Amino acid sequence: MTAPLLNVKGVTLQYRTQEHVVTATYRVDFDVSRSDRFILLGPSGCGKSTLLKAVGGYLKPTEGKISLNGRQIAAPGPDRMMVFQEFDQLLPWKTVKENVVFALEASRKLRGAAAREKAADAIAKVGLARFADSYPHTLSGGMKQRVAIARGMAMEPDILLMDEPFAALDALTRRKMQDELLALWEGTKFTVLFVTHSIAEAIKVGNRILLLSPHPGRVKARIDDIPYGMAPSAAAALEKEIHNMLFAEEIEEVEHV
Amino acid sequence: MSDMTPAPHIAVSRMEGEAHGVVEKPLTAFDKIYNLNWLRKLVMLIVLAVIWEVYARWLNNALLFPTFAETVEALVEGAASGILVIRAWASIQMLLAGYAIGIMLAGVLTFLAIGTRIGSDFLETMTSIFNPLPAIALLPLAMTWFGLGSGSLIFVLVHSVLWTVALNTHSGFRAVSNTLRMVGQNCSLSGPRLVCMILIPAALPSILTGLKIGWAFAWRTLIAAELVFGVSSGRGGLGWFIYERKNLLDIPDVFAGLLTVIIIGLAIENLVFRKIEEKTVRRWGMQQ
Structure with a gap:
């Protein structure tokens, strides 16, 4: 096995609200290897998004260490591009193409013609070449998320961080986007860390799943080597198994009443 | 057991022919004309002008209320002789000076406010103190401090612009979504680069609103201040023109001055x- 690209070790994350210090995750460990499609799966309150933000460098762990390529993560950076759930992650004052160019130029990765070429290429890959000069507000939700993915991929980050990117989309579009994401992955085999609360999405998109329990988030199970393009019956069986694992406690609680 | 489940039956419908009704229908000529915003307003203005004319003729007292025709005549004469243009230009020059200084100060204040907690507290306190205070109320004080001259006018103008612009800009910055900030940070933007490349464009709708309200405040304040004194170094503005003509009992000219204020x-x-x-916020879909 190759050395892990991303190493998360004993990470406890806390954030402050008005009255409390909330522990989002407690001593979480996991490794992501190159070309993994690694899923953080769990119900709301399991700290999966907070964990992703910590990997993004937006939040410092109160305990533990997160390192990428052996270097500890201290601040946000273009080596970990984020794709957010919110549609307003595109700069509304820039066209589709300018949004991608902006990321490349602001991070000083590329500039001028090289940046424009790279941006056009990434936009074509997500099938939006026709809309390169459109402003974000004229695009549908799915198209906006495609642009965000194009922006993330154009930056060629070490790892692409996706925070429930398809959660705000309708069910049909969401399925299509999952297929497209997988097709893009087949092309360049980029590494992606993907947060979702949908078991079906986790099984479809991921090759590895980290199951988190809520309040605070702790690792419940890890599922490795999920075959690419699993047969529907096997996927359904795995979905059921994960479902049982996630909700086992609740059923026990009910039984004890 | 699954063998027992009947397979669903799918019936695909044929969508041929012109079975559906008219999908789009053109509007009638009247609807189209009635939808023209400017035309409706123009008609309303004409009606108002006619009412004005009729009432003034019936009143028949040019000292109290000149007719619309007399007013327009005075306006055209004033414009042709250049006096209205000169007065208007004097006002606008003064206004631009005060406006520019006010915006610069607002920029400095908001910059400090987004950078530091103390700056933010300072801005919030100062805006809440000075925002309810009409700038014109400071004129007497300004006159004792700076004398009868452009200094006093610029002082009240700055005051009328500064707080609105600063308040709107600051609240615009604070309303910028966290996601956009994070996108900026993701592209290694921070400090002044984050402000210029993310915050300012993202807050542009509020900034423009602030500039618009600031302009309106400044314009009203200036005309009002000029009514009190306008003859700094022998060149009065529009407000002074109105005051002067009233003293000469040249009421059509007073109306022409008022119209000029409105038109500008x-x-x-x-x-x-x-x-x-x-060109900006509407094109970007940030404002309807």
Whole structure:
């Protein structure tokens, strides 16, 4: 096995609200290897998004260490591009193409013609070449998320961080986007860390799943080597198994009443 | 057991022929004309002008209320002789000076406010103190401090612009979504680069609103201040023109002065600011 690209070790994350210090995750460990499609799966309150933000460098762990390529993560950076759930992650004052160019130029990765070429290429890959000069507000939700993915991929980050990117989309579009994401992955085999609360999405998109329990988030199970393009019956069986694992406690609680 | 489940039956419908009704229908000529915003307003203005004319003729007292025709005549004469143009230009020059200084100070204040907690507290306290205070109320004080001259006018103008612009800009910055900030940080933007490349464009709708309100405040404040004194170094503005003509009992000229004030105010608000909005926030879908 190759050395892990991303190493998360004993990470406890806390954030402050008005009255409390909330522990989002407690001593979480996991490794992501190159070309993994690694899923953080769990119900709301399991700290999966907070964990992703910590990997993004937006939040410092109160305990533990997160390192990428052996270097500890201290601040946000273009080596970990984020794709957010919110549609307003595109700069509304820039066209589709300018949004991608902006990321490349602001991070000083590329500039001028090289940046424009790279941006056009990434936009074509997500099938939006026709809309390169459109402003974000004229695009549908799915198209906006495609642009965000194009922006993330154009930056060629070490790892692409996706925070429930398809959660705000309708069910049909969401399925299509999952297929497209997988097709893009087949092309360049980029590494992606993907947060979702949908078991079906986790099984479809991921090759590895980290199951988190809520309040605070702790690792419940890890599922490795999920075959690419699993047969529907096997996927359904795995979905059921994960479902049982996630909700086992609740059923026990009910039984004890 | 699954063998027992009957397979669903799918019936695909044939969508041929012109079975559906008319999908789109053109509007009638009247509907189209009635939908023209400017035309409806123009008709309303004409009606108002006619009412004015009829009432003034019936009143028949040019000292109290000149007719619309007399007013227009005075306006045209004033414009042709250049006196109205000179007075208007004097006002606008003064206004631009005060406006520019006010915006610069507002920029400095908001910059400090987004950078530091103390700056933010300072801005919030100062705006809440000075925002309810009409700038014109400071004129007597300004006159004792700076004398009868452009210094006093610029002082009240700055005061009328500064707080609105600063308040709107600051609240615009604070309303910028966290996601956009994070996108900026993701591209290694921070400090002044984050402000210039993310915060300012993202807050542009509020900034423009602040600039618009600031302009309107400044224009009203200036005309009002000029009514009190306007003859700094022998060149009065529009407010002074109105005051002067009233003393000469040249009431059509007073009306012409008032009309000029309205026309300039409308022109700036509807041409300059509207154009800027169309080119920016409306084009970007940030404002309807």
